[in-house]
Amino acid sequence: MSEKLLSLCMIVRDEADTLGRCLASVNGVVDETIVVDTGSGDDTAAVARAHGAKIYDFQWTGSFAEARNYSLSKATGAWILWMDADEALEPRDADALRQDVRTSSRQKLLYAETLHYIGSGRPDPRRAYRMAQHRVFPSGSGYAFEGAIHERLIRDGAPAADDAISLIPAIIHHFGYMDDIRQLKKKRERNLLMLQKEKQSGCSDPWTDYHIAGELNGVGSYEDAFAAVNAAIAGALQSGQLPPNAFYRLKYAVLLASGNERGAWPGIDRALALYPDDVGLRFYKGVILSRNGQYGEAIKAFRTCLTLGERCGPELTKAGIGSFRAYEFIGRCFKLLGDSVEANAAYRRAEAILVDYDETMKRLLQIEAGRIAT
Template sequence: MMKRPTVSLCMIVKDEEALIQTCLLSVKDWIDEMIVVDTGSTDKTVQIARSMGAAVLSFEWNNHFADARNYGLTHAKSDWILYLDADEELSPLGDFDLHKALKETQASILSLHLVNYIGDSPNEDEAFHIAHPRFFRNHIGLQFKYAIHETLNIDDVFPDRDHAEVMGAIPLKLFHRGYMEPITTQKNKYSRNMTLLQQEAKSPSSSSNPWIEYHIASEYYRIREYEKAFEYVNLSIIRFIQGGKMPPSMLYKLKYAILFNTGSIDGAWPGIDKAIALYPDYVDLHFYKGVICYVKGWYAAAIDVFKHCLELGETTGLHLTLRGTGSFHAWYYLGLCWEKTGNNQAAINAYEKAYELSPTYSIAKDALHRLQEIDK
């Protein structure tokens, strides 16, 4: 009988005393070893990690996240690697037999359901959701590349295989707090990230990495410098195409989010249809189209689009999806459309459905109360 697969947790940290205990507690009971690479903490991060049973390794920070992560990998002895950051927390295993799943899978890389919180407090309804690779087999050559927004070298290890052939998924959620407003402000992530991205853009490897421009665009977007964000996301799209690759769906999501935030509805139309043609299953792009139709006063068309959003729903996969685009946000906009066309009862029903699906969705609650008062 094959032995139970073992798992090493590998992390890199610096000054994470407020978060690291929660992260380690979320895996401590079933992990085989915890390897924490510290890049220069001056707070109690190291002491807390050691008190939790982690092996702490020191690594002199060289402005290269992949180097730090790979240093931890060289010390991992287990069959599988799980990599996390201190601002993340894994959901409880519950009845899920993780070790059985690892034993039986044919995949070399396994994704988790990543929940990226974006509000002021943790709320899954105020979050972006995506499947993200976090477990991978040890000792087969997989490691990280790129100085920032490091990623696994899948193409180097499996040059002749499609990613779908070597990847699988397991039904666990990973909650990420790193881009909530209080944390990004405290850690000044914009300055750190932009410095490293600009450094990476000047490196020899940048010519083969069109993700750099995307990540620069994302940083500009977060600080609301939309003109620069738009310039860089378009550069990223062009570089993917020039490299013979279809631009990933999240580039189009960012592009149209920028246009929406600048009020450039005419700039988003009719180009959104071309993006949808590339990714017809991406509910967020359909939702953007629905909003365009609504703003232009094409209410019947908007209703059709938002109904289609509800049909698509929100399955967590390769697309970065804002919670609600296939549920409560779509119902809310259906309510707005029906209200505009004079069907108040249908609008009330839609607002009720949106509020039922997301009890923290205050604008649906306010719209519902407003219409109910009118209809009294």
């Protein structure tokens, strides 16, 4: 019997409505599927069996990391791919994914571009965040997860990271941030409770405050979110670390969401001094300037976003801020300056880019059809 190349490891609970879509998307990609059930009361197990998965029960301990590590212990493939039930692999990427894994060094941590969809209705690639997320790693090489929630990958007890992110040719679509799923699963309430418990335990780090801020921002508790993200920044500084650019991105996202763009200017330039090539911070600067009526300076900021382009890094990046969304804002600024010629030119550039997003939308409908068929 030939060695298994790739094991899919999952943890699930009451995922009968979405699990079939996920498992159908990796059919023919993985050599075995490990499904660890933490206490489902629906037909999750039956869906998993219908797709040939190996199912293991695991008593929920209050830690996503512990459940994930149990799933890793059951895998027999040379490489691990981890996914959640509310995700699906891009249909075009199956062959390329296996080939890339087969030829990769077993010292490598491999990342996949993950598209996190938001909003209501059908998934829309224009309403999504991109992220390079570690998804594939060699089994038996010291990799494991830690953290009760928003678990982090470690290797031999230390944070796992490559010097340079190695993206595999695969896109993972994540639907769990969409409004209907969040409401159905009551994810925000659950996440906040788990994060606050982690913080109270004394075992948290600045990322705990960052994630608390993100959840509070999502429910419109902007004052508390702002305090939490500032605590994350302060915690990083106190530990002698440079706060990650994700912390500053969230800080200015909170200020913009709360309508406090005047309070965000000119402080964002201090963050940009630390991260001058961060397209997210540059985009927020453009929005702040445009809201403050500084349209010419805003156009310069958005044009810098176009120069930086669409990037897929380890932080959540809103789709289009280095392409069509920057052009849309340039168009608005020129329109407010009374220059309809430049405004219309910018809008046309945005529309041309969105053609590719329409193609992605068609593939998303195919993924959805696969879910319904299961």
